[in-house]
Amino acid sequence: MTIVDAVLRSTGFQRHRGPGDLTVELPQRPPWQVAYVRTAVVVDLLVGLTAGLVALLVRFGDDAIAPYVVAVAATPFLWVATLGVHRLYEHRFLGSGPEEFRRLLSSAVHLGAVVAVLAYATKTEVARGFLGLALPTALVLGLAARYALRLRLHRARRAGRGMQRVVAAGHAADVVRLVDQLALEPSHGLQVVGACLPQSGQVDVLLSRGIPAVGGFDNVLRTVRLCGADTVAVVSSPELAGEELRRLSWKLESSGTSLIVAPGLVEVAGPRLSIRPAAGLSLLHVEHPRLSGGRRIAKSALDRGLAAAALLLLSPLLLAVAVVVALTSPGPAVYRQRRVGVGGREFTMYKFRTMYRDADARRAALLARNEGNDVLFKMRNDPRVTRAGRFLRRYSLDELPQLLNVLLGHMALVGPRPPLPEEVAQYPEEAHRRLLVRPGLTGLWQVSGRSDLSWEESLRLDLRYVDNWSLALDVLILWKTGRAVVRGSGAY
Incomplete structure (x- = not known):
């Protein structure tokens, strides 16, 4: 198994052998996600190798010490493993922008801390100049590489490719609001391709947006299969709350379909939102914007x-x-x-x-x-x-x-x-x-x-x-x- 296969498997991109020993992707993840992760892993391996070589040549020049040559060879795999631990190959963080860059920064800091602690614990001499060059180089190159991959993904999404196909479940007015909001910024990669409504009389409202109302709340999984979707978005609806939402998550789990819940909040960024568990409930806490201090x-x-x-x-x-x-x-x-x-x-x-x-x-x-x-x-x-x-x-x-x-x-x-x-x-x-x-x-x-x-x-x-x-x-x-x-x- 190659390192690319290992990363794909660890992040849910499962594979199996088909006829003629041909590798076939299971439908849990769309092909564009698998291709994106493959490319990201290869690029990150090259970033790690480049960072190690730069640190080796600048710090030691032609007098490279054998242990550091081994360290350079190991750097790409350590770098990719650290990014994997920080979940940078999971589909929800692909091309996510600030969150992706924040996790990349955390990866570099944590890798440096782990190497320093291990060196101290094992009394191993590690040239600070080597580490001080390798990690910043990997971080800068990694940020540049992820930014380039993100631009490429956004271009594809503006052309209608690389999108997550979404089935929206909720009342027609709320589904229309979600469709219109997502259409404003296609770079986020969510495309509503079908809807599940509580009442069939609301179908005309969605058809004006080109969204077919395929089923009701009791057959969301069937609608996902009919539309070839990989994500279900539940917009605020009393019929799909509490135990019903929990049961729906169980059904979608078996098919590898992602579940997202749109709480109806508009233009509130992630840093202001947090989940507070209380008495078995998941409460969404919205912080006030900090306009002073x-x-x-x-x-x-x-x-x-x-x-x-x-x-x-x-x-x-x-x-x-x-x-x-x-x-x-x-x-x-x-x-x-x-x-x-x-x-x-x-x-x-x-x-x-x-x-x-x-x-x-x-x-x-x-x-x-x-x-x-x-x-x-x-x-x-x-x-x-x-x-x-x-x-x-x-x-x-x-x-x-x-x-x-x-x-x-x-x-x-x-x-x-x-x-x-x-x-x-x-x-x-x-x-x-x-x-x-x-x-x-x-x-x-x-x-x-x-x-x-x-x-x-x-x-x-x-x-x-x-x-x-x-x-x-x-x-x-x-x-x-x-x-x-x-x-x-x-x-x-």
């Missing part, structure tokens, strides 16, 4: 420090853009506009001017061509935008002066879009929640479509950020912002 102080300090460094490093570019704006159309290079910040306090936001000087006066004449809504004015081909302004907007260069706002504490590097006072005046009640944190130079709206987003989508993303913000999420958004800006899509 030490983490907020740390975020503010980090934002201002990075903004100051960016202003210093980008000063030649800022000067060049200012000169181009001033020379290509009459008016000041920097445009000042009143925006609403944290707590509803107004501030002056700075941008490079991308429109002609009389743009505000011409807006009323263009309201009939508004492609946004009553709150947000948007035009794809706005005649008020200058030729240089179109280029600046495409690559978000017009936003760079907002680094000064970040330095002054009016804005953050990452946060909701800074709204205009007249937009805030028309906010529905729930939208005011955006004002609980500082507006951002970039945010989820920037990396999810920019101006192509509707008002409702922008609001949904901003509220998601407010409810789930963390420093890790900020770092992830900043990373994705670079790709969004380079592509230049959705900016006008």
Whole structure:
């Protein structure tokens, strides 16, 4: 049995021999998952080998000691075994993003701790330079490899491949809500292919979404087989709760079908959720978002420090853009506009001017061509935008002066879009929640479509950020912002 076979078997990817000694996959896991794990194991073996060789050559050069040559040979297998212990080859963590990267970091830390403890217990001399090079190298290469695999998987999912086929069980309205929510972000890999409803009269609601209602709650397993599904998603339903849900889990267990429960909570991230067992019940505890305290102080300090460094490093570019704006159309290079910040306090936001000087006066004449809504004015081909302004907007260069706002504490590097006072005046009640944190130079709206987003989508993303913000999420958004800006899509 190869190490790939061992990993597949340990994570539920069972195999058996078919006719002609041909390896056949059992239906417990779809072929794309098996292929993904195979690729991940091979890549991780290469990562471990590369990390060992780098540490050996840098630490010892041509004078490699025999025990460390053996250590290099063992490093790939130790690395893969450690990742396996941290469940990085289980299907629910494949391409999961932050959780996958967190487990990879834990793997490196724990492997280093285990090696150190074993060396101390057996009084074995281990060169700290070798260990200090091998583990960080494995971690960096491993993160890069997992990120590349994740991008590849997301591309496949956007094309409709590599999806978990899901049967949703619940009332039609809740199933439709689940279908619509999953359709917004296909990269998560869940595709509803059938539904089980308590009443046949609700079928038409689902058919409008292209989802067949195949059966009722009493034949979920049969529906799974008919639809070729590998996952059942139970949306909040009193008919499928308590003992009924428990019995359903037993039935699905025998077929290797995954069971997930959608509690009806919207836009609440995993770190805020935890399970509390009490009196035989599994209670879902939802923590309040932490919008103040030490983490907020740390975020503010980090934002201002990075903004100051960016202003210093980008000063030649800022000067060049200012000169181009001033020379290509009459008016000041920097445009000042009143925006609403944290707590509803107004501030002056700075941008490079991308429109002609009389743009505000011409807006009323263009309201009939508004492609946004009553709150947000948007035009794809706005005649008020200058030729240089179109280029600046495409690559978000017009936003760079907002680094000064970040330095002054009016804005953050990452946060909701800074709204205009007249937009805030028309906010529905729930939208005011955006004002609980500082507006951002970039945010989820920037990396999810920019101006192509509707008002409702922008609001949904901003509220998601407010409810789930963390420093890790900020770092992830900043990373994705670079790709969004380079592509230049959705900016006008």
